[in-house]
Amino acid sequence: MEYFQENIRLGEVFVQLLAFLIVFFTLRKFAWKPLTSVLKARRERIEHEWTGIEQMKAEVARLEKEYKEHLQKIDEEARVKMQEAIQEGRRVAREIQEKARGEFQTSLEKTRANIEIEFEKARIELRREVAKLSLQVAEKVIREKMDAAHHEKKAMELIEELGKKP
Amino acid sequence: MDQTGHDIAQTAHATAQAVGEAHELPNFLTVLAKLFPENPVFDFLHRWENVVFSLLVIGFIGWRAIAAARTGRFIPKGAQNAWEAVTEGLTSFVTGILGPRGVVHVPFLGTLFIYILFDNWLGLVPFLKSPTSGWSTTIALAIVTIVYVHATGIREQGPLNYAKHMMGSPQGIVGIALAPLMLVINITVDYLAVPLSLSLRLFANISSEDRLLYKFAELNVMYKMLPFFFQLFANVLVIIFSLVQAFVFLLLSTVYISLIMPREDHDQDGKAHEKKAIAIHH
Numbered sequence: 094m095e096y097f098q099e100n101i102r103l104g105e106v107f108v109q110l111l112a113f114l115i116v117f118f119t120l121r122k123f124a125w126k127p128l129t130s131v132l133k134a135r136r137e138r139i140e141h142e143w144t145g146i147e148q149m150k151a152e153v154a155r156l157e158k159e160y161k162e163h164l165q166k167i168d169e170e171a172r173v174k175m176q177e178a179i180q181e182g183r184r185v186a187r188e189i190q191e192k193a194r195g196e197f198q199t200s201l202e203k204t205r206a207n208i209e210i211e212f213e214k215a216r217i218e219l220r221r222e223v224a225k226l227s228l229q230v231a232e233k234v235i236r237e238k239m240d241a242a243h244h245e246k247k248a249m250e251l252i253e254e255l256g257k258k259p
Numbered sequence: 260m261d262q263t264g265h266d267i268a269q270t271a272h273a274t275a276q277a278v279g280e281a282h283e284l285p286n287f288l289t290v291l292a293k294l295f296p297e298n299p300v301f302d303f304l305h306r307w308e309n310v311v312f313s314l315l316v317i318g319f320i321g322w323r324a325i326a327a328a329r330t331g332r333f334i335p336k337g338a339q340n341a342w343e344a345v346t347e348g349l350t351s352f353v354t355g356i357l358g359p360r361g362v363v364h365v366p367f368l369g370t371l372f373i374y375i376l377f378d379n380w381l382g383l384v385p386f387l388k389s390p391t392s393g394w395s396t397t398i399a400l401a402i403v404t405i406v407y408v409h410a411t412g413i414r415e416q417g418p419l420n421y422a423k424h425m426m427g428s429p430q431g432i433v434g435i436a437l438a439p440l441m442l443v444i445n446i447t448v449d450y451l452a453v454p455l456s457l458s459l460r461l462f463a464n465i466s467s468e469d470r471l472l473y474k475f476a477e478l479n480v481m482y483k484m485l486p487f488f489f490q491l492f493a494n495v496l497v498i499i500f501s502l503v504q505a506f507v508f509l510l511l512s513t514v515y516i517s518l519i520m521p522r523e524d525h526d527q528d529g530k531a532h533e534k535k536a537i538a539i540h541h
């Protein structure tokens with residue numbers, strides 16, 4: 094009991110209790126609350142920024158995907174257009190060829206028709222000339238009364254003469 | 260250093276001899292009271308030395324903590340960094356046992372831990388004394404803790420549930436019949452045994468540490484050189500044990516709060532916390 098009385102002093106217990114309460118309430122108001130609020134604010138800000146970064150990363154990934162898809166689409170369109178252009182070129186070339194072939198055919202037929210006409214003209218002319226010559230020959234024969242050998246000779250001369258004519 | 264250490268040790272020894280059965284190194288109030296025995300102020304301060312040193316610790320903690328908290332920089336520096344690390348560590352420790360709602364108890368438990376720690380370490384400074392080497396100091400801390408724990412219990416559970424808890428949550432006729440006995444046992448344990456064990460453990464450990472330091476200082480007066488290395492070793496031990504004792508006080512206080520909180524409030528993984536608390540308690 095003496096030991097307790099020596100070591101436990103109620104007055105001191107009370108003052109120590111009061112001292113602790115003072116330091117507790119003081120620190121709670123002026124230290125713990127500001128410190129915890131600073132930590133909380135920092136945690137929230139970091140979380141917020143982290144979420145923002147994650148969202149931005151997701152957005153960048155989405156844009157990258159979209160961009161790649163867009164590029165792929167452009168490539169596809171370019172390929173299709175190129176194919177169309179090639180087809181169109183081939184079609185135009187074929188048309189030109191067909192047209193040229195048609196024109197050639199027309200020209201050929203026309204030329205052929207012209208040649209035939211010219212040939213016919215020449216034949217008619219020749220026939221006329223032959224007829225004319227025949228008349229001249231007949232005239233000469235009648236006029237000069239020549240014998241058969243003489244007729245032949247004269248005929249040959251006439252033919253040679255005709256051959257010399259341009 | 261040797262000469263100064265020797266002088267201190269001699270003063271300690273002399274003072275110890277003068278005041279009779281000394282248990283610890285003399286502090287400046289003991290020396291002043293010895294030097295001026297007729298002075299009532301020094302006599303008063305000497306008699307209330309534990310309170311004086313407690314106030315010294317309170318002043319120091321308050322000054323440093325408030326100065327650190329006041330800066331409130333987003334990127335902390337110096338003292339703010341250290342105090343934030345302590346706050347973060349304590350919050351993590353307390354919420355690890357009590358769950359997310361335990362964060363409201365961080366200011367009390369944190370103050371308790373830091374106050375006890377600096378009280379314990381104060382005895383290492385020459386001519387100062389650990390206030391926790393006095394039983395009156397540790398009783399005051401234990402009373403505050405128990406009052407806080409039970410106030411938390413009443414607030415969290417409600418008065419009726421708290422009363423049921425104190426009666427051992429009786430179920431059935433046997434439980435109801437045993438309720439008064441359980442009430443007496445719980446009141447005895449919670450209001451008497453727990454503060455007694457809390458206060459006695461801290462007081463006994465810290466006063467033993469002070470006594471150890473005193474004995475090594477005494478050896479230094481008697482023998483040269485060799486005991487000085489032992490004293491260095493003892494100082495390191497005292498630093499570590501002081502930290503351990505402050506931590507034990509914090510841990511037990513947290514566990515008492517955990518045990519008095521309603522079971523469903525131990526958060527989503529309450530079972531894990533409960534098991535952890537019981538494991539720590541044992």
